Amino acid sequence: TDSDGVEGWGEAAPAKIYGESTETVLAALTLYGQHLPEDPFAIESIERTWETALALHPSARCALSAALHDLVGKKMGIPVYQMWGLDPAKAPRSTFTIGIDTVEKLKVKVKEAEQYPILKIKLGTDRDVEILQTIRSLTDKELRVDANTGWNVKQAIRMLPVLEEFKVTVLEQPLPARDLEGLAAVTRASRIPVIADESCLVAADIPPLVGKVDGINIKLAKCGSLREAQRMIAIARAHQMMVMVGCMIESSIAITAAAHFTPLVDIVDLDGAALLASDPFKGATIDGGQVRLPTAPGLGLSRQ
Ligand code: MG
Numbered sequence: 001t002d003s004d005g006v007e008g009w010g011e012a013a014p015a016k017i018y019g020e021s022t023e024t025v026l027a028a029l030t031l032y033g034q035h036l037p038e039d040p041f042a043i044e045s046i047e048r049t050w051e052t053a054l055a056l057h058p059s060a061r062c063a064l065s066a067a068l069h070d071l072v073g074k075k076m077g078i079p080v081y082q083m084w085g086l087d088p089a090k091a092p093r094s095t096f097t098i099g100i101d102t103v104e105k106l107k108v109k110v111k112e113a114e115q116y117p118i119l120k121i122k123l124g125t126d127r128d129v130e131i132l133q134t135i136r137s138l139t140d141k142e143l144r145v146d147a148n149t150g151w152n153v154k155q156a157i158r159m160l161p162v163l164e165e166f167k168v169t170v171l172e173q174p175l176p177a178r179d180l181e182g183l184a185a186v187t188r189a190s191r192i193p194v195i196a197d198e199s200c201l202v203a204a205d206i207p208p209l210v211g212k213v214d215g216i217n218i219k220l221a222k223c224g225s226l227r228e229a230q231r232m233i234a235i236a237r238a239h240q241m242m243v244m245v246g247c248m249i250e251s252s253i254a255i256t257a258a259a260h261f262t263p264l265v266d267i268v269d270l271d272g273a274a275l276l277a278s279d280p281f282k283g284a285t286i287d288g289g290q291v292r293l294p295t296a297p298g299l300g301l302s303r304q
Contacts (some may be wrong), residue, residue: 002040008071009281009301010063011253013221013272018201020059028060038072045227046171056222058201059248064227066257066299072296077186080260080300081293084230090263091291095120095144096271103134110138116205117289118142120172120269125151129162136166139264144170144267149198151175153182157189162192170267172217184212195244195267206239213243215266220258221250256283256299262291271291280304 012029014020032053037046046068050061059185073080078294081088096116098109100123113119121135124147135143145168151159156174163171170193175182177198187194193214200209201222209216218232229245236243244267245258262268268291273279283301285292294300 001036002036002071002075004075006071006074008040008067008069008074009299010065010067010070010257011250012059012063013248013250013254014059015221015248018222019056023213024057025060025063028054028057030173031065032060032064038300040068041077043068043072043227045053047227051224051228053283054224059221060302061224062220062254062257065227066135066220068225068259069260070298070301077297079293079295079297080226080257081263084261086261086263088263088295089141090267090292091259091293092266093117093289094268094270094286094291096274096286096289097122097146097269100125100131103130106131106134107138110135115288116141116286118144120144120146120271121145121168122148123159125147128159132162132166132168143168144172145170146197147174149173149176151213151285153179153185154264156182156186160190160192161187165262168192169193170244173199180208180212183209187213193242195242197244200232203228203235206232206235207240209240210239213241215244216265217246217269218258218265219246219248220254221248224262226257228266229258229261235259242266244269246270249275251276251279252281252283253299253301256281256294256301259293260299262293278304 012025037302095118096113097120172228195215196213199215200216246269250272252273
């Protein structure tokens with residue numbers, strides 16, 4: 001809340017694999033939430049300060065960054081996408097994720113995902129072929145695959161013809177995060193575009209990936225700020241890379257913060273709030289897959 005009583009909203013979705021927990025986020029926010037800037041419009045310098053002070057707390061910073069953008073948009077009386085000069089009609093359709101499960105439960109999940117035109121299938125098990133086969137037998141929708149670092153180079157290359165057979169259009173993170181040479185080998189062998197997720201957290205991770213993967217997956221909980229996300233988009237574009245935006249399991253606050261820059265990306269995977277049993281907030285939606293941005297000032301959020 002600023003001195004005029006305007007509130008900015010943000011959300012942190014800490015991930016253990018990136019070294020965060022509810023406790024670390026609360027500690028970081030308690031420490032820095034009290035030292036908010038005099039001038040909220042100085043977004044660049046504020047985010048730089050947080051980047052230095054909270055280097056290892058990307059999801060905590062992401063909450064502050066989203067709240068700052070929300071606040072500034074509200075003070076200007078325009079939605080965040082308009083602050084950035086973006087056309088909300090350019091937002092692509094979002095995938096809906098089908099998690100690893102038994103054949104019986106996969107059938108239920110595919111049915112539940114009826115309204116979503118593109119499915120993202122989680123693989124990285126010893127039953128990957130069966131999972132793909134099951135889902136493909138139930139639907140002719142576009143399928144994208146996320147192996148979540150679950151394969152080695154040999155397994156990944158062996159899976160490529162299978163992915164082609166089942167008409168998979170995108171392959172996300174086939175190998176462990178640090179195996180960039182392996183990723184290069186898989187990308188060379190693959191006709192399906194390969195996207196780096198766990199291998200690409202922040203803008204500085206992109207140059208080493210150039211020529212080794214076809215694109216990157218940006219998540220606010222990894223990169224820590226809305227401005228860093230935009231830098232990542234610019235750097236990836238300069239290298240003719242595809243840009244995807246993904247999410248954690250999070251409410252409509254964090255999803256909406258990411259949704260505001262979707263007009264700049266090729267692939268959207270913002271089903272985090274749709275996967276929740278109950279979402280306390282309203283913001284961007286992915287009804288029928290299409291990303292729809294709220295038009296109210298700031299992030300355009302409200303309570304359910
Ligand atoms: Mg992923």
